[in-house]
Amino acid sequence: MSKTMATLAVNLRPGAASDRIDGWDVDASGRRVLNIRVRARPVDxxxxxxxxxxxxxxxDLPKSAVTLMRGGQSRLKMIAVEGLGDDTLAERLERLIAVG
Structure with a gap:
């Protein structure tokens, strides 16, 4: 049995005043990218x-279920989310964006 896993493209903006999801954008290749700000600085x-x-x-997942796949030194990250399918992940993110 294979594990359910979703992938998520993220445009990370570090050093923000608060951790928050700013919503969806589209990158140069037309892929949906989620804009996220975090308080943490881009150091180490x-x-x-x-x-x-x-x-x-x-x-509402354990930290071990969220993995950085690509983009460790870049603002554009590819994240793997274990335990959720792409549709379920999209639904949860839409609710988070709607709540603000």
């Missing part, structure tokens, strides 16, 4: 760790 992987913690907490 702190912003990446802050992103993982924030996403896990926001999605």
């Amino acid at each position: 992987g702190e912003a990446n760790a802050g992103l993982i913690r924030f996403l896990a907490r926001s999605l």
Whole structure:
């Protein structure tokens, strides 16, 4: 039996006043990208760790279910979310965006 896993493209903005999801955007290749701000600074992987913690907490998942796949040194990240399918992940994110 295979595990359910969704992927998520994120445009990370570190050093923000608060952790928050700003909503969807589209990158140069036409892919949907979620804009997220985190308080953590982009030093020694702190912003990446802050992103993982924030996403896990926001999605009500254990931190171990959210993994940085690509983009460790870039603002554009590819995140794997274990335990959710793409549709379920999209629904949860839409609710979070709607609540603000």
